[in-house]
Amino acid sequence: xxxxxxxxxxxxxxxxxxxxxxxxxxxxxxxxxxxxxxxxxxxxxxxxxxxxxxxxxxxxxxxxxxxxxxxxxxxxxxxxxxxxxxxxxxxxxxxxxxxxxxxxxxxxxxxxxxxxxxxxxxxxxxxxxxxxxxxxxxxxxxxxxxxxxxxxxxxxxxxxxxxxxxxxxxxxxxxxxxxxxxxxxxxxxxxxxxxxxxxxxxxxxxx
Numbered sequence: 372x373x374x375x376x377x378x379x380x381x382x383x384x385x386x387x388x389x390x391x392x393x394x395x396x397x398x399x400x401x402x403x404x405x406x407x408x409x410x411x412x413x414x415x416x417x418x419x420x421x422x423x424x425x426x427x428x429x430x431x432x433x434x435x436x437x438x439x440x441x442x443x444x445x446x447x448x449x450x451x452x453x454x455x456x457x458x459x460x461x462x463x464x465x466x467x468x469x470x471x472x473x474x475x476x477x478x479x480x481x482x483x484x485x486x487x488x489x490x491x492x493x494x495x496x497x498x499x500x501x502x503x504x505x506x507x508x509x510x511x512x513x514x515x516x517x518x519x520x521x522x523x524x525x526x527x528x529x530x531x532x533x534x535x536x537x538x539x540x541x542x543x544x545x546x547x548x549x550x551x552x553x554x555x556x557x558x559x560x561x562x563x564x565x566x567x568x569x570x571x572x573x574x575x576x577x578x
Contacts, residue, residue: 413462413463414462415460415461415462415467415468415493415496415498415501416460416461416462417458417459417460417501417502417505418458418459418460418461419454419455419457419458419459420449420450420451420454420457420458420459420469421450421451421454422447422450422451423450424450424459424466424469425443425446425447425449425450425451426443426446427466428446428449428450428459428466428469428471428488429441429442429443429446430466431466431468431469431488431490432446432469432486432488434490435488435489435490437523437526438486438488439486449471449485453471453472453473455509455511456471456472456473456474456482456506456509456511456512457469457470457471457472457506458470458502458505458506460489460493460498460501460502462492462493463492465490465492466490467489467490467492467493467498468487468488468489468490468493468498468499468502469486469487469488469502470484470486470487470488470499470502470503470506471484471485471486472484472485472503472506473485474511474512474515475519478517479514479515480514480515480516480517481515481516481517481518481519481569482506482507482512482515482517482518482519483518483519483520484503484518484519484520485520487499487502487503487529487532499532500532500535500536500539503518503536504536504539504576507576508576508577512576513573516569516570516571516572517567517568517569517570517571518533518536518567518568518569518571519565519566519567519568520533520565520566521549521550521563521564521565521566522563522564522566523561523562523563523564524561524562524564525561530566533566533568536568537568539575540568540569540571540575540576541571541572541575542568542569542570542571542575543568543569544566544567544568545566545567546564546565546566546567547564547565547567548562548563548564548565549563549564549565550562550563
């Protein structure tokens, strides 16, 4: 199961921020447009999912390659059985982001993030990181001190997201192979690398 975020979301965010080396002088018209775009952005509402979100989640993930699509039934389970460790983000009443996760049964101090999806309406706002931290602040995650996820080697957006999250939580990362391309996928899927973040403190999560 591939876990990641839409690579195009990262390219959009980079083009908006840019570096001082590549930045060019904007025309007055471009500056006005930039201010209008900023004013038109709506703050995303983060909330616990409900089962009725399942079909919308399925539709969102289908628009966020390289994420693997699951069945709608799977998304219904995510938004019901795993609602305490998943989050929906709404912008103007529309689903703009979704993160699914669960506590590893034999290690309840570890939150596993399954998928992170962000629609175009929610990009360029750091929404993915905000959604993950929202889950970590929930009562269900009060004992969580580690976060795990799997990422394919070429998913630069996801690597950047989770390494950045580790920095914000003031902790370290460890990488290893969880599911091997040949051993587990018989050559039909890239290896899934396990990224383990932690330990982190409760104060780091709430900060």
